[in-house]
Amino acid sequence: xxxxxxLLLIFVDAGCVSGAWPLRSVQHDGLPPQELPSAGExxxxxxxxxxxxxxxSTAELRRIFLGARGHWPSGRRITIVMMExxxxxxxxxxRQVCQMSENEFSNHFLHGLFTGEVLVSPKTLASPxxxxxxxxxxxxxxxxxxxxDVDSSVKIVRIDERFPNEKAYPLHVPxxxxx
Numbered sequence: 001x002x003x004x005x006x007l008l009l010i011f012v013d014a015g016c017v018s019g020a021w022p023l024r025s026v027q028h029d030g031l032p033p034q035e036l037p038s039a040g041e042x043x044x045x046x047x048x049x050x051x052x053x054x055x056x057s058t059a060e061l062r063r064i065f066l067g068a069r070g071h072w073p074s075g076r077r078i079t080i081v082m083m084e085x086x087x088x089x090x091x092x093x094x095r096q097v098c099q100m101s102e103n104e105f106s107n108h109f110l111h112g113l114f115t116g117e118v119l120v121s122p123k124t125l126a127s128p129x130x131x132x133x134x135x136x137x138x139x140x141x142x143x144x145x146x147x148x149d150v151d152s153s154v155k156i157v158r159i160d161e162r163f164p165n166e167k168a169y170p171l172h173v174p175x176x177x178x179x
Contacts, residue, residue: 040172040173040174040175041146041147041148041172041173042146042147042164042165042169042171042172042173043089043092043093043096043144043145043146043147043164043171043172043173044144044145044146044147044150044156044157044164044171045061045142045143045144045156045157045159045171046131046132046135046142046143046144046145046150046154046155046156046157047135047141047142047154047155047157048135048136048138048139048140048141048154048155049136049153049154049155050139051072051074051076051139051140051142051155052072052073052074053072053073053157054157054158055157055158055159055160055161056157056158056159057159057160058097058159058160058170061097061159062097062098062099064078064080064142065080065082065093065097065098065122066098066108066118067080067108067109067112067117067118067119067120067121067122068118070119070120072140076139076140077140078140078141078142079120079123079138079140079141079142080120080122080123080141080142080143081122081123081125081131081134081135081138081141081142081143082122082123082124082125082143082144083124083125083126083128083131083144084124084125084126085102085124088173088174088176089128089144089145089146089173090102092171092172092173092174093144093171096170096171096172097171109121109122123141128145128146128149129149131143131144131145131149132145132149132150132151132153132154133153135154136153136154142157144171146173147164147165159171
């Protein structure tokens with residue numbers, strides 16, 4: 001019981017528990033510009049430019065973000081980078097990739113760390129710039145950003161063979177409620 005309480009305190013202290021979108025043309029990494037749909041902005045999955053991964057299936061992406069897959073095919077350790085709780089990008093990833101609420105996600109990692117099924121919890125950063133810089137500096141890192149926040153310092157990974165500017169791309173940040 002003490003171990004669980006200690007892990008919970010560490011998890012809470014690390015910020016892992018918690019309780020207007022621009023619509024414009026986007027062009028990144030040689031992708032053709034695209035006018036974003038009124039439904040919200042697409043979310044790009046990004047990795048370090050040295051990472052050989054170019055495409056992930058939605059199922060693979062889910063396994064990575066839930067900590068079930070810890071290494072890239074090259075053998076390099078995967079480091080998951082997420083925005084802070086309460087950010088719309090994080091909520092979109094939790095809902096569309098992990099298929100969990102914030103509480104379910106936190107409980108998943110708390111349980112996984114306690115049982116040893118998960119070795120490392122995601123790195124949580126406050127800003128898109130912080131996510132981009134972290135991924136630029138950590139070869140095994142993977143994270144997400146709105147397409148408007150991506151620059152050439154990181155690489156966009158196709159999801160289910162699609163880039164964020166292509167039809168039927170699965171990840172997007174919904175527009176704010178009431179708009």
